[in-house]
Amino acid sequence: MTFTMSIRAAILGLATLGLGHAAAADQLADIKAAGKIVTATDMHYAPFDMLNNGTYEGVTKDLFDEVAKELGVEPVYQDIPWTAELPGLEVGKFDIVIAPVTITPERLERYTFTLPIADATVSLVKSANNDDMTKPEDIAGKTVGVQQGTAQFKQLEAFGQTLGGITIKEYGTTDEAYADLATGRLDAVAGSLPNLTYLVKSRPETFALFEPAQFGEPKYFAWVLRKEEASETLAKAINDALLKMTDDGRVKAIHEKWLGTYAELPREVPAN
Secondary structure, eight states, rough: OOOOHHHHHHHHHHHHHOOOOHHHHHHHHHHHHHHOOOOOOOOOOTTBBBBTTTTESSSHHHHHHHHHHHHTTTOOBBBBOHHHHHHHHTTTTEEEEEEEEEEEHHHHEEEEOOSEEEOOOOEEETTTOOOOSSSSGGGGGSSSETTTTHHHHEEEEEEETTTTHHHHHHHHSHHHHHHHTTTSSSEEEEEEEEHHHHHHEEEEETTEEEEEESSSSSSSEEEEEEEGGGGGHHHHHHHHHHHHHHTHHHHHHHHHHSSSSOOOSSSSSOOO
């Protein structure tokens, strides 16, 4: 072999290695090879994510169990504070965030979203014995709790400005906000309609929805992947699974089990 041929062979070998690395950069393939998909969620966000005597359950758990079956892998569920989930995803600590994340234009620029898994339109809940407030506009000048770092916070803040101002108190979890509402330290709590509907259904003697409860533009919850080429096949596989589950009735059954109702969801990822 001549010196020139040796150089050519080396270059070809490097090119082959490069192609091999590119081919391996497929998150779905890596997950299937490992036989598991590592997730992150905040298990204090009823009815989507809850711990019942130490056992994880809820809408998200039931939906993702079925998705994992379709992918042919085992789900690994981790309880991570909401504020650490998206940063952790970006540095590769887990494969996917399955906490219900509201789709927003800003997040769409930074992350890959799956198809919607539920309605996320912001709504309001109050104390059951509070007859002074009925419609959303009645929170003008009041103190309203909301989970920090959420799209619901941003929507509440914008809505409050149209009313001439409100006092917003942020919480690490919605459970903390509900506790302060129950003891009279808040006038209302903002959150997604499914969460608040479940709360009122579970504790009607303590909480009541505003009428109407919703305000602002319709929003949707979805799951989140890294925005990179390697995640594209995984996103497609999850979306295909969700569409299959929608068509065969599994999504409807899970929604009715936990939410008591079901509404058709978009079959494409919304643009905002």
